[in-house]
Amino acid sequence: MLSSAEIARHHEQGYLIPAYRLPETQLEVLQEALEWVIAANPSVRPEFLISVHIAAGGSEGIAGHAAFLALCRERAVLDIVADLIGPDIVLWACQVFCKRAADGLEIPWHQDRQYWPIRPLATCTVWVALDHSTDESGCLHVLPGYHRERRLRRHRxxxxxxxxxxxxxxxxxxxxxxxxxxxxxxxxxxIHDVYMPHGSRPNRSGRRRAGVAIRYMPAPAHFDRTLFPPRAVVPGYQVDLANRPLWLVRGQDRAGNDFITGHGPLAR
Ligand SMILES: O=C(O)CCC(=O)C(=O)O
Incomplete structure (x- = not known):
């Protein structure tokens, strides 16, 4: 899916915008699913729609939609991910970051990896745009090359x-x-690397800005459920990695990962 120049650019810069674009019909399905999820979770700010791929609803309290799990399993997406992290792929997270018109929150500069129970730490995030994402609407911003030191920088x-x-x-x-x-x-x-500092400004435009952040890890890595207890990132944004369901979406598991915990009958 990716050319060798794109793969080299990803390693060099820490992020990449592949040429591939989702077909319009699939985009429309996802946009409708997003409307459904927003309506089904009226008390949750749309920046905090965590685990939207779990249609049955998981321990993080969000009513999700199967269209997001289908996106995470999409062949074209997995082909791109396989070029970056290898052929054995585990899906472990999928969150919508939706900023309402003229109201969406700032996501401060951060590195995600400090919260992630994956050892050795290896993962990649695919951020699928459902709307136009511009400077004015609060697009992602990144610091090219900063991932190369492979270290957690100081946070406050x-x-x-x-x-x-x-x-x-x-x-x-x-x-x-x-x-x-x-x-x-x-x-x-x-797509951005696990060590890439990133964030986004508030939405100053008159249009919504939504994206789906899908996180995959290579199956040789282990998702250690004992590392972090459930926690609130900010009020109303609960993360429960101990009970998060995992899906082996391609290849074979090579680290004894647990694909049972967190799966309700509809989550499978
Ligand atoms: O969508 C955004 O503005 C922030 C996304 C983000 O922080 C992430 O994908 O980890």
């Missing part, structure tokens, strides 16, 4: 009003002038 508490995380990268850890905006049309799917 964040209590700023309108911030969608309770921690952020310490400003001494990066040069904001080096940031690149990932502006994309619906259906495109930028």
């Amino acid at each position: 508490p964040c209590t700023r009003a309108g911030a969608g995380l309770n921690e952020e990268l310490d400003p001494a850890e990066f040069d904001a002038a080096a940031a690149v905006d990932v502006e994309i049309e619906p259906g495109r799917m930028p």
Whole structure:
């Protein structure tokens, strides 16, 4: 799916926007599924629609939709992911970050890896745009090349009003002038490395900005359910990795991962 130049660019820069774009019909199905999920979870801010691929609803309290699980299992998406992390792939997370028009939260600069129970730490995030994602609507921004040190940079508490995380990268850890905006049309799917600092500004536009962040790990890595107890990222945003269902979406498991925990009858 990816050319060798694209794969090299991903390793060099820490992120990539593949040429592939979801077909329009599939995009429409996902946009409808998003409307359904928003309506089914009226008390949840749409930036915090965690585990939307679990149609039965999981321990994180969100009523999800099967269209998101279908997206996570999509052959074209997995072909791209396999080029980056290898042929044995486990799906372990899928979250919608939806910013309402003129209201969506800021997602402060951060590295995700500090919360992730994957050892050795290896994962990649595919962020599928469901709407236009621009500077004005609060697109993702990244720091090209910062992933190369393979280290967790210092974070500090964040209590700023309108911030969608309770921690952020310490400003001494990066040069904001080096940031690149990932502006994309619906259906495109930028990918970022686990060590890539990223975030997004609030939505200042009159249009919604939604994306689906799908997280995959290579099956040689182990998802250790004992590492982190359930926690609130900010009020109303509960994460429960101990009971998160895993799906082997391609190849074979090579690390004794647990594919039973968290699966209700509809989650399978
Ligand atoms: O969608 C956004 O604005 C933030 C996404 C994000 O933080 C992530 O994919 O880890």
